[in-house]
Amino acid sequence: MSWLSVPKLIVLGLGMTAVLKLSVGLLPMAATAQTPASNAPLSLDIDPPAQAKIYDSTAPGSSGMCEPSHVIAEAIAEERALLNEQRQAVADSEARLTLAQESLKAEQLRLAKVRDEISAQLQLIQDANAQDMTKLVELYRNMKPQVAAGIMDEIDVETAVQVIGAMPERDAAQIMGAFSLVRARLITKIILERSKLPADRNLEGLRLR
Template structure:
């Protein structure tokens, strides 16, 4: 009876023991799938294939980089054209401005030339000292001295300092 009990016991334990063993083994319930090989190439053949297409891949990369550089070059060229147009507009504006200033300056000097010295002195005393000194410098020396004589002493001295510094060869031409 003990023999039978052991065999019955063994049968009864065999199934749960098999389940425990199956749980302990990773992938025991995993479904086995066949390995699909797409090529029968060896490692050397794969390396040779990669070596053979490396030049084509490099050429393609260079082509893409070249296209990108050409696009960037077009953008730069367009910006240069815009800047050149703006530069030409600015140069034209500057030329017209300088011509206007020359004619205005000549007209302004002529106005002060025709004024009486006491009236010119009063007007120049109220102007910016640099502008006033530029006008006085362009007037004939006799008229300039008469105008400076009619001005308040401090204003005449300021204009004289500006005129003197403008004629000083040791003064820097660069205003900065």
């Protein structure tokens, strides 16, 4: 022990004391930390099994199961009946339309026939008038101007205008020269206004007789 001096012994003693204190302080803490983990009881929460849902096909509003076969059959029958009604309605409409078209075509043919008949009658009348006018003009042309003028002075002015208008200018001039002044002026005015449009004609102030 000669090589250890007193100061060294003092320092060594202090160090040993500090180590012992530190060890004593750490041991209770380690025991406290390990005790709950080793002694605490395990708790397991297990949920009860869920019950399976049971669907009732007869319950109203149930959509989990298919509809019964008789319900489906009734729905198909209703749809088929409705479709047949619609088809019948369409067929009836088409039949009415076809009948109307045939009636319209028959009416058009009838009107066309009536139109042709009227046109033929008008043509016959026009041809007859033209023939009569031609004969009448030839009769007055074969008369003496004074005699023809005397007759035309007594007939209606419309016929006189037509006859004078259908005559050649030389024959018409001779008869017009034999007319009375009033008659000649009247026929001249009518022939002049006849060539104008109806809205532009001015026959006021004319004395027909």
